[in-house]
Amino acid sequence: MDVRNIIWRFRRKIFFFGCISFVFFLFYMETCTDSNSSQKPGLMPLKTMAINRRISNLRFNKSIELGWDELMDRQKSRSRLTEGGGVVSSSLDSEDSNEKLNRKGSKKRNRKRTTDFMRRLPQAIIIGVKKCGTRALLEYLRLHPKVVAPGPEIHFFDRSYNKGLEWYRKQMPKSLPEQVTVEKSPSYFITPGVPQRIKNMSSSVKLLLAVRDPVQRAISDHAQSLSNGKIRTLEERVMKETNKREVDPESYIVKIGMYARHYRQWLVHFPKSQILLVSGEELVTDPAKVMADVQKFLNLEEVINEDYFFFNETKGFPCLKRDPNEAVPKCLDGSKGRPHPNVDPVVLETLRRYYKPLNEEFYKLVGTDFHWS
Numbered sequence: 001m002d003v004r005n006i007i008w009r010f011r012r013k014i015f016f017f018g019c020i021s022f023v024f025f026l027f028y029m030e031t032c033t034d035s036n037s038s039q040k041p042g043l044m045p046l047k048t049m050a051i052n053r054r055i056s057n058l059r060f061n062k063s064i065e066l067g068w069d070e071l072m073d074r075q076k077s078r079s080r081l082t083e084g085g086g087v088v089s090s091s092l093d094s095e096d097s098n099e100k101l102n103r104k105g106s107k108k109r110n111r112k113r114t115t116d117f118m119r120r121l122p123q124a125i126i127i128g129v130k131k132c133g134t135r136a137l138l139e140y141l142r143l144h145p146k147v148v149a150p151g152p153e154i155h156f157f158d159r160s161y162n163k164g165l166e167w168y169r170k171q172m173p174k175s176l177p178e179q180v181t182v183e184k185s186p187s188y189f190i191t192p193g194v195p196q197r198i199k200n201m202s203s204s205v206k207l208l209l210a211v212r213d214p215v216q217r218a219i220s221d222h223a224q225s226l227s228n229g230k231i232r233t234l235e236e237r238v239m240k241e242t243n244k245r246e247v248d249p250e251s252y253i254v255k256i257g258m259y260a261r262h263y264r265q266w267l268v269h270f271p272k273s274q275i276l277l278v279s280g281e282e283l284v285t286d287p288a289k290v291m292a293d294v295q296k297f298l299n300l301e302e303v304i305n306e307d308y309f310f311f312n313e314t315k316g317f318p319c320l321k322r323d324p325n326e327a328v329p330k331c332l333d334g335s336k337g338r339p340h341p342n343v344d345p346v347v348l349e350t351l352r353r354y355y356k357p358l359n360e361e362f363y364k365l366v367g368t369d370f371h372w373s
């Protein structure tokens with residue numbers, strides 16, 4: 001046997017052992033990514049946490065830069081076609097619908113790991129009010145590592161209920177058991193039947209309700225319509241056709257601001273302690289204080305504080321830092337904090353007078369004076 005022969009054989013052995021080691025390496029990696037793997041505690045959580053963080057970072061940037069609400073706004077006319085679609089296909093009448101749906105899913109795939117990093121029904125919902133800072137509230141909340149939320153509004157309980165709870169669950173991002181899934185759809189607050197439907201999903205779900213001076217809310221709503229190309233004036237929208245000096249209580253944007261009336265519908269199904277009121281004005285002037293209350297309400301560790309906000313003087317609103325050391329804070333997109341149109345002072349005064357007693361009634365009901373004009 002000459003020297004060349006020996007080297008050749010030696011090379012073949014190295015190649016052979018190399019292949020075997022590679023196969024073992026692949027096998028090892030596979031077991032590490034299996035959450036059932038009891039030999040490697042900690043590996044899966046770290047991995048899924050990292051993935052989750054990346055996904056939520058992506059979603060954060062996407063929702064802030066693309067402006068989900070703006071996109072949804074444009075699609076509204078299309079989705080309204082499905083509104084009131086009628087038949088209620090699935091409503092699991094229990095507190096732990098999540099558990100039931102999980103079990104269903106687990107059976108299907110027969111894998112326990114689906115119960116770890118998976119889509120869950122929301123444990124908290126921002127139910128409204130439209131134009132009161134619901135997007136800001138959701139984005140502030142998403143800064144918290146234990147909060148996950150879908151970017152767009154899902155409108156399950158008011159427009160897509162016929163699709164069933166399993167469909168709703170699938171709209172949620174994946175989360176770990178210790179994380180809280182939050183959804184926001186502002187029209188839930190004013191839609192009859194929604195409180196009962198939410199209670200059917202979970203009687204322990206936590207509800208967040210952002211409210212704002214109803215006159216400012218109406219103007220904000222009107223500013224949105226103008227930016228969508230509608231041309232009627234605010235006066236035409238809120239005053240009676242027959243008497244221009246009187247507010248039309250049937251006007252859509254006037255009705256949304258009758259907070260006490262809508263709130264009562266929720267009290268039929270949920271105790272006050274399960275509905276946290278958030279001041280839309282404070283979301284702008286003191287976001288850290290609002291977030292302290294919100295985190296407490298959701299039993300979350302207080303992570304989001306003043307270090308996560310930066311007041312942008314040009315925009316006139318707080319912008320958000322994904323982490324306190326971030327150099328460039330991100331502001332909500334242009335559909336939030338739009339300049340308001342000039343409103344005829346007479347219309348403004350008439351609206352104020354109209355809402356005054358309704359606001360007083362709301363303050364009494366909730367036990368908080370919001371000092372609206």
Ligand SMILES: Nc1ncnc2c1ncn2[C@@H]1O[C@H](COP(=O)(O)OS(=O)(=O)O)[C@@H](OP(=O)(O)O)[C@H]1O
Binds near residue numbers: 130132331
């Ligand atoms: N941080 C921050 N950045 C921008 N805007 C902020 C913020 N915090 C609260 N707001 C107020 O949110 C108002 C829009 O409310 P919503 O997000 O509930 O609107 S929507 O119903 O989802 O369309 C929006 O109303 P307008 O100013 O009338 O546009 C803002 O006043």
